[in-house]
Amino acid sequence: MSSDRDKIYSAIRAALAPLPERTEKPEWDDAMIVCKPSGKFDSLKAQFADKLISASGRFYDSVDTLTAYLKEEGSTFGYCDPALAHLLEGVESITFDTEFDEARINDYTFGLTKASAGIAESGTIVLKDSVTSARLGALAPWIHIAVIEETDIVASIGEAIQGFGDDPSIIFATGPSKTADVEGILIEGVHGPGIQVALVLSHI
């Protein structure tokens, strides 16, 4: 049953055996891959906001301004992580499900879920399977709102990777879903969210 396995391993060994020497793994410094900041920022939160916006994302740091935006967009029904329901409860004219109903997938205009981190150098939102209440809730609605605790914002991609732990599915989302397949013209909102929002709060 494992004959292809054996064939592949022995072909690799046969290919490598004649090499007179093998390339060493190079040493490199974490700082090498960190992006030069685009300006001076007095906090990681400010840098994160700047980068997120330049990746065509939206940044909010209060529930009120977020809900005002949702209403303005006419996005008044969505999915909300049950653990975050208190953020939207009592907000006038906004209603939501806390259990994702696949039959209503096209009715949810927003999805609000928890992110495990934000990355300041790139404006990236980090979603972890163990922290996201429903994968589809973060993916299918037109607007996705990732709620991030301010202290969860890390400086660099490298730091975010260090925090992976043993979660089997982690997603870096940097801005809205997009394509330039048709004549190179940029269109946002292909399969995933057309609008990517981060709501950064000092405590949730």
Place this chain on the structure above:
Amino acid sequence: MKTHQQIDRTARDLDPEVHESNFMGAKLKSERRYNTLHRDYDDPDQLRETAGLIKQHTLEHLDTYLEQAEASLQRNGVKVHFAMDDDAVNATVLRIMEENDAHSMVKSKSMVTEEIHMLKYLEKHGKEVIETDLGEFILQLDDDYPSHIVTPIVHKNRRGIAKTFEREKIGEDYNDDPETITRRARQYLRQKYLDADVGLTGGNFVSAESGRIALVTNEGNARFCMAANKIHIAVIGIEKLVPTDRDLGLFLNLIGRSGTGQQLTVYNQFISGPKTASQPHGPEQMHVVFVDNRRTEVLASDCREILRCIRCGACLNVCPIYRQSGGHAYRSVYPGPVGAVLSPLLAGNRFPELADLPKASSLCGACNEVCPVNIPIPDLLLRLRDKAKREGAKEAMKGTPNLGLWATLCSQPTMWKTALSMGHTMNYIPTELIPHPSAKAWQGARKLPEFQGGEFRKWFKNRN
């Protein structure tokens, strides 16, 4: 003009509209690449060189890293399969589907599956397979194939796509607005995601240490291929390994910037196993199929550096030949400079059929300069030209002047001297009278500067 190389013919006969979209697309991506890398780093070459060494190191210890990746994935509850060739990959995927009574598949972009024509195979066996990357989806509807590894439908325009959608009844009417096209595809594919039994993806990088597969997309389709369905299959070439999770950071920083000039591609997914127990959505079963399909042959050859390739497309975008000819001129899954090396190698005993591709290069070196893993593509092209010559591949000889006379001249000092003194006649022979057909074709398309040589010896003799 008479010319004998296939790629020249394709470039000459290319629809001007297609030429324009290939050319402009490539130019724009090259500029964005340059700007982003130089905006973000003082010394981008340091990243490229390090990434190249990491990949080379991994390839030269591939048995160790592959074993490590296999063990990590198994520890995470993933079933690991190995497939030596195209038939084996296709059979493995079909078997997984049948064992699970699965009928339909949504799939995200994967170049390996293009190599092995998986779609056709599964369809022949009664499975419904849908490509979900917008470009690949349109190619599937048109029964066409990609002309670029990152932007697969760069050779198509909105009117052609709108006609396809109209024919396939995706949306109510003809509409060639790119935004409407995208929305219609979104709506159509959404239901397919929900109905599918299996999601199939490729994998851009695999960390041996953790088994984490990094998947890079802009559209979010690979996320959807792992949301509503219960089985995930990842089909991955064995050269995709990197040693550690930390290395992933370096490669992800390079791939988006090199391919499209994005700091990061919109979605970078790190998948190392089936979903967590608390998660309501996503695959409960995960399979990884590691594919050889002649990669070990390439590893054994003197062109093994090409296996470092991370399929970013930068070398295509910058290549003066690709910009003129477009991707289909390369007659294979991998176009451009990377394809000119990889495609003939992956063709196995069909090498002679593609042996002209290594000649589709001016050896200007731009591909090497932009390559995020620093592959010396021009060197590899020369090695393959040599191989083609030694093996007497007919395709490689076409359009090449016979150099026998030249060789004789170069080895006989007296004849050389005489020939030089006659060099001036070159200035007066009209192109039509050049006796050799390929030399004539060459001359017909180019203008040589006036011959002004033959003076060196005189000068040398008379100097004090």
